[in-house]
Amino acid sequence: MKITVIGGGSWATAITKILCEGNVQIKWWMRSVEDAEHIKKHHHNRNYLSSVEIHPSKVKPYTNLKEALRGTDWVVLAVPAAFVSDALKSISKSNLEEKKIISAVKGMIPESNQLITDWLADNYQVSHQNMGIIAGPCHAEEVALEKQSYLTIASANMDLANDFANLMRCRYVSTSPLVDIYGVEYAAVMKNIVALSCGITHGLGGGDNFQAVMVSNAMQEIKRVVDVIAPMERDLSASAYLGDLLVTAYSQFSRNRTFGNMIGRGYSVQAAQLEMNMIAEGYYAVKCIYEMMQRFEVPMPITNFAYQILYKNASLKKEFEVLKKKLI
Structure with missing residues (x-):
């Protein structure tokens, strides 16, 4: 071949x-x-x-x-x-x-x-x-x-x-x-946003308890996105969805989590990108998904959290407090 x-x-x-x-x-x-x-x-x-x-x-x-x-x-x-x-x-x-x-x-x-x-x-x-x-x-x-x-x-x-x-x-x-090519492709984009956001909150002092809540809420956010964009019967607990999210959110090898952690510790976007010398897809994905989903009335607290910090220069601590109140 x-x-x-x-x-x-x-x-x-x-x-x-x-x-x-x-x-x-x-x-x-x-x-x-x-x-x-x-x-x-x-x-x-x-x-x-x-x-x-x-x-x-x-x-x-x-x-x-x-x-x-x-x-x-x-x-x-x-x-x-x-x-x-x-x-x-x-x-x-x-x-x-x-x-x-x-x-x-x-x-x-x-x-x-x-x-x-x-x-x-x-x-x-x-x-x-x-x-x-x-x-x-x-x-x-x-x-x-x-x-x-x-x-x-x-x-x-x-x-x-x-x-x-x-x-x-x-x-x-x-x-x-x-x-399910669309569901898997959008879930792969979303999991990078989630991992990046997990990194930011970890850099801000969020612990394992908070990350567990973030990841469980993230599955709900991913479901809302894929159900609106590509509705069909799918099992989001499968490894292509949940498994990919978990490894990206938790692994030491996750460049998106690493990038987010640097942002949470006070690095600028440019400084984090230069130090990593690798591309964190989640940085670009945040803006794409945020803009695309503006025409839908879909609650997206995690994506919005990352967007406000990365693209609107919002206060890290303020957005962290906003996110805390929106998770369940």
């Missing part, structure tokens, strides 16, 4: 590692010529998950995206949502024709407040029947350590979901297909 992986970060590296457990040939596109040359020579990503060995017989790095897409069956998109448009600017819709696209992006396009799948449909005319998404709970750092992990592949096309689930399944990764 021939697969193109787009992105040079930790999640792209983890996905490449998982796929290499099977019988595949991977064209791995990344922006940096220096990083691509380093992988060719030393067989590891020097910037992310550097302990992961990249098999030279299965993986070939590329910096020309059109060449990386030529002759492949699947495309895995694994770049931060804010940079998707820039990453794909060199290609046209013809480069993605008849390919199956899997989004590993857990964010929204900031300029248009769109899910990645909707943006691809609008800008590259990719059919929703040819798209799917990867959902957790799964941190790249634990994939690198080969700790048992679980992934859900969601798609409106169950044959596609099953096929890619089979490609991702290996001795340390269990996979399952799911038809």
